[in-house]
Amino acid sequence: MFGKETNLDLVRQLHDGRKSFGKIANELGLSENTVRGRVKGLLSSGSMQITALVDPAALPNHTLAFVGVRLRTMDFMGKAREFSRLRGVISAGVVTGRFHLILIVLLNTEFGLLEFYRDEVGTITDVEDCETFVVYGSENLLIPYIL
Numbered sequence: 001m002f003g004k005e006t007n008l009d010l011v012r013q014l015h016d017g018r019k020s021f022g023k024i025a026n027e028l029g030l031s032e033n034t035v036r037g038r039v040k041g042l043l044s045s046g047s048m049q050i051t052a053l054v055d056p057a058a059l060p061n062h063t064l065a066f067v068g069v070r071l072r073t074m075d076f077m078g079k080a081r082e083f084s085r086l087r088g089v090i091s092a093g094v095v096t097g098r099f100h101l102i103l104i105v106l107l108n109t110e111f112g113l114l115e116f117y118r119d120e121v122g123t124i125t126d127v128e129d130c131e132t133f134v135v136y137g138s139e140n141l142l143i144p145y146i147l
Contacts, residue, residue: 053143069101
């Protein structure tokens with residue numbers, strides 16, 4: 001869906017989530033109906049979401065962690081889908097390097113690392129091991145709030 005340069009230009013304009021379709025249309029030289037139709041197409045295809053993002057450092061009593069996962073199976077995408085459905089998991093990506101998956105996980109005082117590993121990761125088969133990287137500070141790191 002992003003094959004058209006116009007769609008990428010449109011997504012760049014949507015970075016400011018409060019900009020109207022009319023203003024975007026004027027800046028891109030398109031009609032407002034074209035902008036509205038393309039946004040609808042990008043949303044319905046799953047290529048794009050419009051969502052609020054928060055700075056995890058601004059969330060009291062919350063912790064953001066990256067979790068590296070090594071697997072005993074080669075079904076990396078299937079396991080990424082399984083992990084992505086777990087409580088606290090913002091995203092799961094198949095990566096190169098010593099891990100097969102990298103998870104971005106949001107935790108809080110009621111749902112911490114122990115609960116995540118015991119109650120969530122413990123339900124997934126073929127996990128060889130995990131390593132947790134707690135984020136203590138960041139620049140330009142924004143996440144959707146999912147807890």
